[in-house]
Amino acid sequence: MAPRRPSPVSLPVFAVVVCLLLASVFAPVVLGLSDGSVLETESADDAIVVDDALPTNGTTVEAVVRLEEATVPEGIGEAAAERRLETHAESTQESLLEHVRETDRLSVEETFWLTNAVLVEVDTGAVDYETFEQFGAVEAVHENFEVSIPEPPRRANTTGSVGSSGSTVGERNTTAGVAQVNAPAVWEEYDTRGEGVRVAVLDTGVDVSHPDIDLATDDPSDPTYPGGWAEFDASGQRVPRSTPHDTGTHGTHVSGTVAGGATSGTAIGVAPEAELLHGLVMSETSGSFAQVVAGMEWALRSDADVINLSLGATGAHPALIDPVRNARHSGAVVVGAVGNEGAGTSDSPGNVYETISVGAVDGVGTVPPFSGGQRLNRTDWNGSPADWDAPSSYVVPDVVAPGVAVTSAGPDGGYATIPGTSMATPHVSGTAALLLSAEPDATPDEIETALTETARVPENRVTERDVTTDDGDGRLDTRYGHGIVDASAAADALVAVRGSMDPTTVRSSDVDTTDDPNSTWPPVFAAGIALVGVTLTLALLARHRFGER
Structure with missing residues (x-):
């Protein structure tokens, strides 16, 4: 008796089953969900x-309505992280915005x-x-x-001169603060x-009229003007046609310390x-909260980069946790x-775990009484995100830097201490910025x-008490944190660490194809080709079988 031939319908059935299985495997890719995203569902609670x-x-009143945050996977890449945040916000806010716009006595501000x-x-x-x-x-919903x-310290010297300097680099002097963080050594080395x-x-x-301050773009004839400037109102809306100005003196002074020049002869x-x-x-x-978040988005x-x-x-204001950690996810x-x-106090967002928190020291490395610092527990952040990476307890500040009698740009082209x-x-x-x-x-x-890791603590430091951290670092305390920032030592350490990396090893953020808006198409295209190819092959085989009948 001849062997029994397989049923002619078995192969088409097999083809259908295989196609369905392939479709179930590749559907998430074709739908663009290969990055781990999931469809939004309403919470049961x-x-x-x-x-x-x-x-x-x-x-x-103005009320801030907070919605569930996007999940940003590790190593996704900076541009991809920003896109994920933007698209998630757009999709989850849609029904809320529609309701507000259609409801009397409610209006969308930003x-x-x-x-x-x-x-x-x-x-x-x-x-x-x-x-x-x-x-x-x-x-x-919060206000x-x-x-x-920060409230100025009570004993504040508000007049200054750049005549006395902290160091000399070549023929150029620097302020004491610039010298104390050892920036000139980085300039030279x-x-x-x-x-x-x-x-x-x-x-x-x-004040961009100050001779030591230049914005990235402050020339009105430049087509990108005012590229280095933006102003936001209390609702977080950008003020149209605003030109650079200082509503006080604080911002000019801070800007000068970051990137001020040396037209006076002192950097x-x-x-x-x-x-x-x-x-x-x-x-x-x-x-306001809205102004700060709007400013961070613009930045x-x-x-x-910083x-x-x-x-x-x-x-401790938990509303400021997500803006900081998402900015960091975005590479800043x-x-x-x-x-x-x-002592015993701190401000948000400076005390958010993902912020590099900074306290003050004077010229001899002593922390002044006004400088904040404390141990924070997760329980201090009532309403913090459940997926927040902060440890159960941590200390702020992270580091300290010159913050007593700091000379920088002042009003009317002058200087203030x-x-x-x-x-x-x-x-x-x-x-x-120097490190980057x-x-x-x-x-x-x-x-x-x-x-x-390179910050230094004076041997004769006076602190309330040492505080042991979760990682066992017994020298960390609530006055100095890790210590006084040393730009030169930090640069040496960073270059040494990155120089020791295998040059053939590429960071995940460098190869993350989601940084390219069209990058999801190669895997989708390949999957589609494979699916079509398999389907056609099975169909031809099935037809051939039917033809033998």
Whole structure:
């Protein structure tokens, strides 16, 4: 008896099954979900957190509606991280925006992507905050709270001269602060003064008529004008046709310490050749949450490598965690002042774990009484993101820098000598710019590690007590953090570490194809070709089998 031949229908059935299996495997790729994204679903728990500080007395207020944040995978690449944040915000905010625009007594003031948020004007006499519970992506509602420049220390020397200098480089003098962070050694050893690095100062504005200050673009005839400048109102909206100016003197002084020149014969800036951007987010002394976030978004879109935040709100404000960590995901080094309220205190966003937090020291390396510093616990951040990477406990500041009698650019083209952690912070931002100029591919994590691991603590330091950290570093305390920033030692360490890397080893962010807006097409195209090829082959085989019948 001849062997039984297989049923002619078995092969077509097999072909269909295989095609279905292939489709189930490749469908996520074809749909563009290969990066790990998942379709948004509404939360089963509709409860949202409403800030107790929001008024309910019938007044019209600005409320910040916070929605679920995007997940940014490690190694995704800086441009891809920004795109992910933007597209996630756009998709999750759509239904909320539609509702607000169609509802009386509600209006949209501004939308944000660096943190997934919408600023809404609410008539509390007609609309309850709980109305936002109907949107599954909404998690919380809080006030558009005030953020300000740190309160100046009581004993403040506000007049200054650049006649007395801290060091001499060639025939050029420097201020004491520039010398104390050892910036001139980097200028000489690495032949860089910050070239190719963009630093965004978000502050009270800047006086570009000062002879020592140049913005990345401050020439009105330049077609990109005002490329190095932006002003934002309290709602986070960019002020049209704004031209560079300072609403006080704080922003000019801070900008000078980051990247000021030496027209007086004394160099006032740590990274004088860095490209300076300035975003006005403070009017004289204060601004808002929305202004600061809008300024950070602008800085990132302007390709800032470093963001200087000599501002803050006293205490732990969890609303500022996501803007900082997402800016860092996007490749920016975020540097912030710890505040001027003394031991046992700190300001946000300077005390956010992902910020390089900066305290002050005087000319001999002593931390002044006004400089903030404390141990923070996760429990201090009520409402912090569940996926926040901060340890259960950590110390701020991370480092300290010159913050007593700091001389920099002042009003009317002159100079001023001012104390404060606001003045210490730009010394660190300028140092970060020098490091990035020496090693342009260094990551924010590498910059922070270089700064903290090479910081020095005076042997005769006077501190309240040593504090042991989670990583067992017993020399870290709440006054000095890791110690005084040393630009030269940090540059040496960074170059040594990156120089020891295998040159054939490419970082994941360098090869991440999602940085190219069209990069998802090669795998999708390949998958599609494979699927079509297999399907056609099986179909032909099936037809051949039927033809044998």
